[in-house]
Amino acid sequence: GAGVSQSPRYKVAKRGQDVALRCDPISGHVSLFWYQQALGQGPEFLTYFQNEAQLDKSGLPSDRFFAERPEGSVSTLKIQRTQQEDSAVYLCASSFGNSPLHFGNGTRLTVT
Template sequence: GAGVSQSPRYKVAKRGQDVALRCDPISGHVSLFWYQQALGQGPEFLTYFQNEAQLDKSGLPSDRFFAERPEGSVSTLKIQRTQQEDSAVYLCASSLSEGSAYFGPGTRLTVT
């Protein structure tokens, strides 16, 4: 398919573990976003890339969160020393520079 894909779909981590979440955007999409969705809430912005440049990381909740997109395509969101409050669905979205964002299925992270 030509949509945004994310892996893993589900991740269970013990508190204190590091996790890495992967996003494969739609080919040719310049913009890539990460959002965090808590249960019963709408997605909340984490960070934004234009090609390989991270232009906005104002939504990252702490310095334990780190995102990269080194070649301007695949992106990885890393969370170090996970905490229970990090449990959420992490959504990746991509878009052409000014178009509507298309979302992946998300990674559901559960920290125990």
């Protein structure tokens, strides 16, 4: 596709449920990033992949958050035992070399 694609666009989960968010980066983009954006705030870094290697996961808020990119293209962000504070927009971005990050439109997660 022409841009970064994220699915689902919206997800409602009951507290305690597990969720999985998918990101399809731009074809050929080596680097992939996940960010979390709370309402009225700027995006906050969660984790960074180069190909299939997760090089930095320092931004993941807790061990309930897990990300993978097994074949170096599609990535999944998984959140276990969701809590209300996990409600946010989760943005995926990809880039190639030193090019700027291209963001998807995000998944809005609401935990009730």
